[in-house]
Amino acid sequence: MVDRKKNGRHVDFYEPEPLVQENAFLQAKPDRSFPKNFHESQELLPEPFWQGHEGAIDCYWRTWDLAFRNLKQVSYGNGFVAPYIDTAFNDCIFMWDSAFILMFARYGRRAFDFQRTLDNFYARQHPDGFICREIQEWDGRDRFHAHDPVSTGPNVLPWCEWEYYLNFGDAERLSRVFAPLLAYYRWTRKYRSWPDGSYWSTGFGCGMDNQPRVAAPYGREVDHGHMAWIDATAQAAFAAKVLIRMAEKLGRGADAADLHGEVERLTQYVNQRMWDEDAGFYFDRLRDERLSRVKTVGAFWTLLAGIVPGERLTAFVSHLDDEKTFKRPHRVPSLSADDADYDGNGGYWRGSVWPPTNYMVLRGLTASGFGDLAAEIGRNHHDMVVKVFGKTGTVWENYAPETADKGNSARGDFVGWGGVAPVAVFLEYVLGLRPDVPANRLVWDVRLTEAHGVKRYPFGAKGILDLSVEKRPKPTAEPKINVCSNVPVELELRWPGGGRVIQVMRG
Numbered sequence: 001m002v003d004r005k006k007n008g009r010h011v012d013f014y015e016p017e018p019l020v021q022e023n024a025f026l027q028a029k030p031d032r033s034f035p036k037n038f039h040e041s042q043e044l045l046p047e048p049f050w051q052g053h054e055g056a057i058d059c060y061w062r063t064w065d066l067a068f069r070n071l072k073q074v075s076y077g078n079g080f081v082a083p084y085i086d087t088a089f090n091d092c093i094f095m096w097d098s099a100f101i102l103m104f105a106r107y108g109r110r111a112f113d114f115q116r117t118l119d120n121f122y123a124r125q126h127p128d129g130f131i132c133r134e135i136q137e138w139d140g141r142d143r144f145h146a147h148d149p150v151s152t153g154p155n156v157l158p159w160c161e162w163e164y165y166l167n168f169g170d171a172e173r174l175s176r177v178f179a180p181l182l183a184y185y186r187w188t189r190k191y192r193s194w195p196d197g198s199y200w201s202t203g204f205g206c207g208m209d210n211q212p213r214v215a216a217p218y219g220r221e222v223d224h225g226h227m228a229w230i231d232a233t234a235q236a237a238f239a240a241k242v243l244i245r246m247a248e249k250l251g252r253g254a255d256a257a258d259l260h261g262e263v264e265r266l267t268q269y270v271n272q273r274m275w276d277e278d279a280g281f282y283f284d285r286l287r288d289e290r291l292s293r294v295k296t297v298g299a300f301w302t303l304l305a306g307i308v309p310g311e312r313l314t315a316f317v318s319h320l321d322d323e324k325t326f327k328r329p330h331r332v333p334s335l336s337a338d339d340a341d342y343d344g345n346g347g348y349w350r351g352s353v354w355p356p357t358n359y360m361v362l363r364g365l366t367a368s369g370f371g372d373l374a375a376e377i378g379r380n381h382h383d384m385v386v387k388v389f390g391k392t393g394t395v396w397e398n399y400a401p402e403t404a405d406k407g408n409s410a411r412g413d414f415v416g417w418g419g420v421a422p423v424a425v426f427l428e429y430v431l432g433l434r435p436d437v438p439a440n441r442l443v444w445d446v447r448l449t450e451a452h453g454v455k456r457y458p459f460g461a462k463g464i465l466d467l468s469v470e471k472r473p474k475p476t477a478e479p480k481i482n483v484c485s486n487v488p489v490e491l492e493l494r495w496p497g498g499g500r501v502i503q504v505m506r507g
Helices: 018-022 038-044 054-069 095-108 114-122 157-168 171-191 230-250 253-273 297-305 310-321 355-367 371-392 417-430
Strands: 003-006 011-014 047-050 092-094 134-136 433-436 441-445 452-459 463-469 481-485 489-495 498-504
Touching (some): 018 171, 038 054, 047 417, 054 095, 054 371, 092 114, 095 114, 095 157, 095 417, 114 157, 114 171, 157 230, 157 433, 157 452, 171 253, 230 253, 230 297, 297 310, 297 355, 310 371, 355 371, 355 417, 371 417, 417 433, 433 452, 481 489, 481 498
Parallel strands (some): 441 489
Antiparallel strands (some): 003 011, 047 452, 433 441, 452 463, 489 498
16 A cells, blocks of 8 residues: 655655554654753763873863754754754754764763664654655754655664664664664665665765766766665665664564575675776776776775675775875875875865764774774874864864865864764774673773773763773783773773783672
8 A cells, every 4th residue: 555645845655664663753752851061961971081192182072062062952843852963064964974973972871862863863754664864953854855866875874773782782772773774774775776786876875975986977966877886785785784683682583584685695796796806996886887996985884894705805905004095194085095086185075084984994994803904093093183173173074184184175163973083983993992782891902002091981771980001111011900890891901912801890
């Protein structure tokens, strides 16, 4: 049966997705509570220290200050259901921005439930599973019609919810978001894939607006160019894998049973039809079946998706350590430096270093076993962001790849996903803390030699840890640590050349 809905501008025809009937956010009562400000909340946030690096600490706290300034209350006109953090870009909340904002903001969970920002997207899900990538804050309406090529994407919501689960072990939230996430995935598979199974997007839809991926006469921002898009296809494989993990945790394996075949098909497609052996790189596949020659940072979604065969990993990852392509003074540019369209001052997505794609690269490297390179790139990115903060007093939407400067088309005070490096990258790749609450495990990858640590580190629903390490003479020296926790935790301590597991008892 087809539902028909007149929304004042056009008539929508829907083929209902049964999973949407499980979406409890559609009937949720609005939470009109007013978020607290930064000064009221600071004592509930993680408090890092790093001997001799006061600039990094100042940047960290300024980021949280900006984040709390961008918290908003539900209005009577927008139909939202939860207080949220604004994207800080225009008068809309953005799907992909919000997902990456929450990659750092989840660490502030004890002060404000930032994750509920995504509730407002689920509350606007269509009967067929569609969720718009931009939703207007004043009236809650979609910015784009569902079948506009730029209307949605990228599909990173499952990853964002899974990361929150790894931090807090919130199975109740996982059970509530699973149905709308799977319904949205089914919509994208139905309306954003080609007959051969590959996925497509657009400049706006993939979030990387002006990359030179689509050739004339198509428009870079708004046309799919009849291409198979490497980032969209890898994201589909990754999202499917995450949804399978969710289904297994929730005892809903039957709902995601078809995704196993989807992952297998997409993995095969990417490796047979989007890989260039001579270049050692994954590319978009053009309408005429040729491979594009544009090396986009979007290709590295294949690492996070875990679909790069072992025999190709070294060649592919080597591009991140190649000064001719992606190893620029500020790593990692969004476009390879050997591209004719590369802009050393940024040029938006023609070279700028972006917090979301850098975070994706770091997590992909970690997942693929390249921890040393991830730490190196993470430290470089964080250092450059702090240097620019020292010069400008704020954090930016994106950064220049050739100098310690903002990108030439960047917005300031951008928190926004500008908070990813000062908070998430700092905690995870500089201080080296990466949690897995469902496994009751915390990895502490100690690489700094200066005294450092963090107080009030959140671990699960109730866990609060104080962690510190003393100054060391060299990186290979075993760290002397102090840990105080109100919950038992298995701590996996690592350092260059060594490691051990410590059972931390409560108190």
